[in-house]
Amino acid sequence: MANIRTISFDGVIVGGGGAGMRAALQLAQSGYKTAVISKVFPTRSHTVSAQGGITCAIASADPQDQWQWHMYDTVKGSDYIGDQEAIEYMCQVGPEAVYELDHMGMPFSRTEEGRIYQRPFGGQSKNFGEGGQAARTCAAADRTGHALLHTLYQGNLKNNTVFFNEWYATDLVKNEDGAVVGVIAICIETGEVVYVKSKATVFATGGAGRIYASTTNAHINTGDGVGMALRAGFPVQDIEMWQFHPTGIAGAGVLVTEGCRGEGGYLVNKDGERFMERYAPNAKDLAGRDVVARSMTLEILEGRGCGPNGDHVYLKLDHLGEEVLESRLPGICELSRTFAHADPVKEPVPVVPTCHYMMGGIPTNVNGQALTVDADGNDVVIPGLFACGEVACVSVHGANRLGGNSLLDLVVFGRSAGLYIEKSLREGIEMRDASEADIDRAMSRLNKINSTTGGESVSALRTELQTIMQNHFGVFRRGDFMQEGIKKLAELRVRIENAHLEDKSNAYNTARIEALELHNLFEVAEATAIAAEARTESRGAHAREDFTDRDDDNWLCHSMYFPSEKRVGKRAVNFTPKTREAFAPKIRTY
């Protein structure tokens, strides 16, 4: 029987990155008792690594710019399975959310007029694709994520948000009505386990890029929210859609921003050819990320890669000059010197497509309410559960996210989830109860891992998982390869469930946390694999060698992965924006 302390809040947010802290800020500002549970001190969350900027039509670089143009680009970028109502909301509300960040003190770079500096990014256009390249990404040099995350943490300090720093949420507590009534969390420093009870539970746990061997993602990006949701029996949407960022530093995985190409950098193959001119004659190096990543992979596969093994291409920046590089891209210069041993002022940076972003996740509406679907295919709200940021699939990114849209996604939808919960609390939502049995059920995984006496090592199993995903579910995918990968994963599941936690101590036991994280990585990986095999077409980031075309007749829809039956279903894409007619699917070229 559960014998643990219960702590109660109006709202509990799991995850202290940009989305979580924006949601928390909204609630704390209105005086509601708000807690953030973060497995790292909040400013160490992965938002801190975002570089290039936050895309938003604030009309600073171009006074004519309109949020509708941004909406068009985002819909096109998503390869038409982004929900247009959600994209409309994000692009329209975006400027307000960005100005709030400035008012909170975010140190944006500036134009001569004193406004926020904007730079060009991939997939951006003026006048619905007709007016050439736009410059719509608001930047704080190339440290925009750092500036944003610290600003949000500071805003929360000002508003007395309660932080459970270095606490780790292990599982959702679901009561007999199927409502989410909080989480079980463990204090990493002391090992104490508590039930954090809440009227609203917000998942803002970020991505899961660590399912791949080569990733730009931090060690902490282990898909904890998706893992918890799947274990609780809730579905995830479009989870096969993984973005491979064109410019990860070869060998190290560390990201160099698309802003490099926005500022005028370009990619070359071993012959020194600017090869993107062949693949995307108009946008060239600023085509969608999926397009650029595939083009690079083809160059490498066809023998035009650089280096002794021909396994990467070069990002050329030296022609921009030291002054531009040091003022606009200082962080990139630092990273390149440290991790690529290449000084961008003098030599090109070796880069390769690297796993970067999870477009799929927990399906939500624009209020951040988590959704499932009933037997007739109707959306059903999961009572008590919310999601925002990378863990959520609202869905504004569809099959391919545009650069700079993730930071906008997390402030806009962190904010909207906060606003909705605030309103619900004001109208008076009841605290729902959990029974002893509900709590025991949520604690069973933790109890099991604490009582292991044998089994394989967590780090070896994690490496095996990452290798399977890298080899079978990468930039290009093929049915038979994926089926083989799914078989390997099925065999791996049992071994991971029985992994050995040798160290059972309580004080700052990171071995326990990594063992629990491995379960989550596995859940995300398996869902990705099964959904990827099921989607028999190529769309956005999902490129199949055996189904090379987009198939709008059968797949202009979201995939829904249901964990209990390991089944992939479909859910309609929203084509009903509120203020204008929808953008109809077209052939997508750049």
Added chain:
Amino acid sequence: MLKVSLYRYNPETDQEPYMQEVELDTGGKDLMVLDVLELLKGSDPSLAYRRSCREGVCGSDGMNINGKNGLACITPISEALKNGKGGNKLVLRPLPGLPVIRDLVIDMSLFYKQYEKIKPFLQNDTPAPAIERLQSPEEREKLDGLYECILCACCSTACPSFWWNPDRFIGPSGLLQAYRFLADSRDTATEERLSDLDDPFSVFRCHGIQNCVNVCPKGLNPTKAIGHIRNMLLSRAT
């Protein structure tokens, strides 16, 4: 084979901390210190340290590397050995001056408390405009070298004044942030901020030793920022 000397302490099983001597096959590569730790943790999962971004921007893995504070993820073995203390051996200890929780993990509560003390958020008592508050590139440039702080604590835990008065001297990191807000053209709370700092300990315990400047992994200069605050306090007094 790389020789590594590791500070180990588990409060539940160890009477006192000790240095553990281990060897690691690096395959001849000049790995980052964090990669060394990850490899060691693969065979001994009980080894505790913090890490997140592994690219020097989150500030998790500050530690004392061959006698010098730095970030494990952006310090290559070769550079660590150049620090001088330890010969050909990599010597890893927790950041000095704050209590150790376990192995390389320190209790940073006092460090964060000093950060919170300087009210690290923008204060402006005029109504916000419908767009951003305008700021010229020159005004914005004043924040360069200040806002980039990653709160890794390498500087404050290298500071003898902070070791001596961690509860009363704000320390280089907190003061760098204090100046970040004093220097921001959008902030209107300069007078209150200076009043809060105007005592013998908060700022004036800095003796210009510059250990902070020496160790900052982001190349920032807290001593310079402290100098600016000192001048503001002194000119305010006259």
